[in-house]
Amino acid sequence: MDENRPPDEDSSKRERPPYKDPNRSTEARVGDLLSRMTPAEKVGQLVGTAPTLRPGRETVSGIAEAVTEHHLGAVSPFGHGGSPWETPAECVEVANALQREAIENTRLGIPVLFYVDADHGHGFVKGTTVFPHNLGMAATRDPALVEAAAGVTATEVAATGAHQNLNPVADVGREARWGRIYETFGESPSLCASMSAAAVRGYQGDAIGDEGNVIATPKHFPAYSDPVRGEDGSPVDVSEYTLRRVFRPPFEAAIDAGAGSIMPAYNELNGYPVHGSTEYLEGWLRGELDFDGYVVSDWNGINMLHHDHRTARSMDEAVWQATTAGVDVASVGGVEHAERVLDLLESGDLSAARIDESVRRVLEAKFRLGLFEDPYVNEDRVEQVGTDDHRAVAREAARESMTLLRNEDDVLPLDTSLDSIAVLGPNADNLRNQFGGWSTISEPEPPGTTIRAGIERAVPAETTVRCEQGASMTETVDLDAAREAADASEAAVVVVGETGYRHEFHRSETDRGEFPTRSQLELPEAQRELLGAVRETGTPTVAVFVAGRPLAMEWTAEHVPAILFAYLPGSEGGNAVADVLFGDADPGGSLPVSIPRSTGHLPTHFDYRPHPHPIEGSPREENPRPPEHPETYEPLFPFGHGLSYAAFETGELSVSTERVGPEGSLTATIAVENVSDRGGSTTLHLYGTDEFSSRVTPVRELVGFQRVELAAGERTEVTFEVDPAASGVILERGERRAEPGTLRLSCASESVEVVIEGRFGREGWRRPDEG
16 A cells, blocks of 8 residues: 555545534544645644745745645744745735645645744834843733733734744743843743743733734743853753752743743753753653643754754754654754655654654644634734834833832932933944844834934923934944033933844844953943043933843942943833833833843852852851852842832731641731832842751742832732742652741841741651652
8 A cells, every 4th residue: 555645535525524624623633634644744744944944945935835745834934034024914925825825735735834933022023013022021020011012922923924933931041141141031930930921821812723822832941041151052061950940940830821832942951952852852841741732843953963962973863863852843844854754754763653643733733723714814914013002012011121220319210301411322222232132123114212212202302312322332432422412411321231132142233252242241341431431521320221131230330320221122112211211110120130240250140059168167157257258149239129219118027827837838928118209119029948958959039029019108018929849849850849947938128937847857857859
């Protein structure tokens, strides 16, 4: 019998096959369709392609050939760098044309799944709503806002015809030198978990088949963001204890929120490249976390097994490693990948059962999306892109992210009645840098508002706004003109920071090796010289940082009275910065990462583990010796830092019970009052410390946070739900357990101790790995 002959071809023409019957269960439809597919058709469903993979064939017909002749089931025609289609209308046209080819010109009419990189809004498509990158979103401490922003992004992605977003980034960002830390939700596993789950809920909604929802793809499982040397893609050389305690929780939360897909990390862990690791993709992801969606490779992640990791002696072996390890879909494998998988299947090196398993997952997603009933996107839906309502959400997100690090002499907020203001610096009028990576700012549609434009809009028409660059990233530019502008003005806003970049600081604006680089976290001398020249004039000065990383700014903190960290605020960033500078919005953001004093002070994350001090003795001793070296973990500005224009006072921290069992729970409550004459917001962070445990636990961990907005004189109580296990030990499969002992909870300057009941000592003690 010919293995590639379409089964039951004649009967399928006589009546509508069960897989096309929407009244049947998804399981039945998948089973029926799978039974009708040839090996080549099955393999094609597990392979994607993109126009950039076929040089000279970046056309609809060129991609359509891969779909109709080679059965490829996934395409990324737009929504990423290098696509020839950038406007919403072009995206819809291309999506419908390719879908039509799949439906009308293939034997079974299986629809194509389109996926995009919409990391902070559908940023590679013109006229869309671009949000702050995740680091800024984390600064809002507002999961509901993160969910709303993801919902807007999903609406705009779906309106252009795509079905899957390769986002959110669920990595925990602890390596400040890494060029992708701005894509993370910061250094706290708890914060990253909360925000990642919120993003998944926003993308997928109540059901991915509902209009305006897309499949979420948390990445990069299980750990990518703490690479050796801070070099993108290099090994994450951490212990399994750290992997389970720090890096895995956000993925657990995202999976619990219903994530439909997962993307593995490029790098290797414990010597195993994740794209080829059965331990991580089957053992951890499927076995321990019960993930039942599909695994999609990162861009060229499978090729790297052969070309970079060198665990595969050929591309055939790389494809075999990834497929057997648990990768279901090669995101941009192209026709060549499909041919390799088919060859391995026909030779017996890959089992039919393994292929069927992956195909089932992909087909189930397509049925859940409703693509078999409604595969096309209405071209009128492009009107949902970049609406005023969507931009209002982006402006709110950018406003809430703004983090005021310093405000000596109450320089901020500025008075809108100023006669004149100087707006200076390399990032004052630069949308590319304001957007950051994973976006386009190409014309003709104005994609956003620069900080200069935002300030000009915020002040009265009669106010003189003097604009001079003063410095580029690394060189001074007419410094005298900038100094004169500041000297002639009543206030100066100097917008400094970084260029936009992706991955290992890839960008077109500067030469390779120039700032920003891994080796330099400090502002370049030219930007510091500009700030110094402005300060010498005596004009009240504000430094606004537009940057993707926690830049070391010790010099700035010593010389500039007001510092506002704006992150990469997106299309509404200019308006949001102006809102905060002039007091129309409170700068209520809180740092999601610690800001180090210098590169040499890294790492600086707040939840470090306690360790011996051989020279000066333990700081917990009754009479410790004087320290003989600086504090290891003392950042310039710590995690959670962020000032408000209002003033707040907190009361005592109380708990619902002072004794609780290992599997019990409790609540912690603290009162907070706005004691100033203006409204504002503050974030209360609750930390937990397991005082004694069978394995070393962090000096403190974030166990809860709430952002509170209060009018002048208003008072409220904030209550946290506390799971004692959140600060407990990690068991063999990653579960947490509270051990008998003392749990110390702290919030603001208050703390309280809770007794975890049980026996503590030799007779009743068991190590975590003993069950």
